[in-house]
Amino acid sequence: MEKNEQLIYFEMLDLRGALDTKELQREFTTLRKGYEGEALFYSYFKAHAPQNWVVYYDYSFDFDGKAQIDFLLVSNQLWYLIEVKNYSGHLDYTDNTVTINNKIYQNIFRDLDNRTVRLKRLVATVSRQITVTPIMIFIGADFTYTLNQKPSMTVIPRTAIKHFLTKLPPVTPLLNYQQTQNTLNKYKTPYQIKYHRLEPEAFVKIRKGIHCANCSSYNVERMRSCVRCGACSHLERLEFVISRKAFELIGLFPDHPEILTVANLHQ
Numbered sequence: 158m159e160k161n162e163q164l165i166y167f168e169m170l171d172l173r174g175a176l177d178t179k180e181l182q183r184e185f186t187t188l189r190k191g192y193e194g195e196a197l198f199y200s201y202f203k204a205h206a207p208q209n210w211v212v213y214y215d216y217s218f219d220f221d222g223k224a225q226i227d228f229l230l231v232s233n234q235l236w237y238l239i240e241v242k243n244y245s246g247h248l249d250y251t252d253n254t255v256t257i258n259n260k261i262y263q264n265i266f267r268d269l270d271n272r273t274v275r276l277k278r279l280v281a282t283v284s285r286q287i288t289v290t291p292i293m294i295f296i297g298a299d300f301t302y303t304l305n306q307k308p309s310m311t312v313i314p315r316t317a318i319k320h321f322l323t324k325l326p327p328v329t330p331l332l333n334y335q336q337t338q339n340t341l342n343k344y345k346t347p348y349q350i351k352y353h354r355l356e357p358e359a360f361v362k363i364r365k366g367i368h369c370a371n372c373s374s375y376n377v378e379r380m381r382s383c384v385r386c387g388a389c390s391h392l393e394r395l396e397f398v399i400s401r402k403a404f405e406l407i408g409l410f411p412d413h414p415e416i417l418t419v420a421n422l423h424q
Contacts, residue, residue, distance in 0.1 A: 158199045161215055162350050164188045169405050170353060172373055173363040181353060194243025194296045195227055198318065205322040206230075209330050211337075218344040220279040224272040231337060232328035238276055238291045240269050248295075248302040266308040269293060273310070283333065283340050294318060350408075357413050365424045367398055 160168075167176070167185040176182050195214070202212060213229040228239035242265065246258040255262045273291040280287050291310035295302060298315060313321050331337060355363075367384055368375050374388035384398050385391070402422055410416040 158196045190243050195241050198241045201318050207327045209328045217346045219346050220275050220344050224275045236289045241294045244297045244300045251305040355409050
C-alpha cells in the first residue's frame with residue numbers, strides 16, 4: 158500500500174536530520190503510526206474480504222465541505238466508510254468527550270459522523286439506493302476503550318477485524334464502476350503537502366551523502382554507473398540516485414531553488 162506524500166516528505170526530513178523540533182518529531186510519529194495501522198488493515202482486507210469489493214484508500218473530497226476517508230469499501234448497494242485508528246493506551250468516551258490516556262482529545266466519533274453526512278450526499282449523486290455505513294476500527298495491539306456513551310457508528314477492535322471482513326456480504330462486480338469512478342474523481346481534492354520550509358543556511362546542518370532507496374542505509378558504495386548498498390546489497394543506477402537527491406533538495410528547500418546545484422547534489 159502506497160504511503161501518502163506527507164509521510165514520504167517527513168521520512169525524507171528524518172533521513173536528513175531535519176526534524177529539528179519536538180513538534181515535528183511528534184507529527185512524524187503520528188503519521189508513521191497511522192500508516193502502519195492502515196497498512197495492517199489493508200493486509201487483513203486482502204486476506205479475508207470476499208471478492209468484488211472495490212477499495213479506495215486515503216480518499217479526500219470536497220462536497221459541502223472537505224473531508225478525508227481512510228478506506229472506502231464499495232459495492233453496488235453498500236458502501237463502508239472505514240476510519241482506522243492506531244492508538245496506544247486507553248480511550249474513554251463519556252458525555253461527548255473523548256479522552257485518551259486521561260487527556261482530552263478531539264471527538265473522533267463526531268468527526269466521523271460529519272464525514273459520513275458529506276459522503277452520503279456525494280453518494281446520492283451516484284444512486285439513492287446505496288447505503289453508507291461508517292465503521293471505526295481500533296487496530297492498536299495495546300489499546301483498550303470504554304464507551305460510556307454509544308457512538309452512532311459500529312466500533313471494531315483489532316481482535317474482531319478478521320470476523321468483520323469475513324462476514325462482509327458477497328457482492329457482484331460493480332455495475333456502475335465508471336460512474337462511481339467519475340463521481341469520486343469529480344469531487345476529489347488534490348493532496349497538499351505541509352512543508353517544513355528550511356532556509357538556505359540550514360543546508361550545512363542537514364546530513365549529507367547518499368542513502369539506499371531500499372533500506373535507507375547510508376552505508377553505500379558508489380560504483381561506475383550505480384550505487385550498491387552495503388547493508389542490503391540493493392543496486393540503483395547513478396542517474397536515479399541523482400534524480401532522487403534532487404527531489405529531496407527541492408522538498409527540503411521549496412522556497413530556495415538556488416540550493417539545487419551540481420555541487421550540492423554531489424555532497
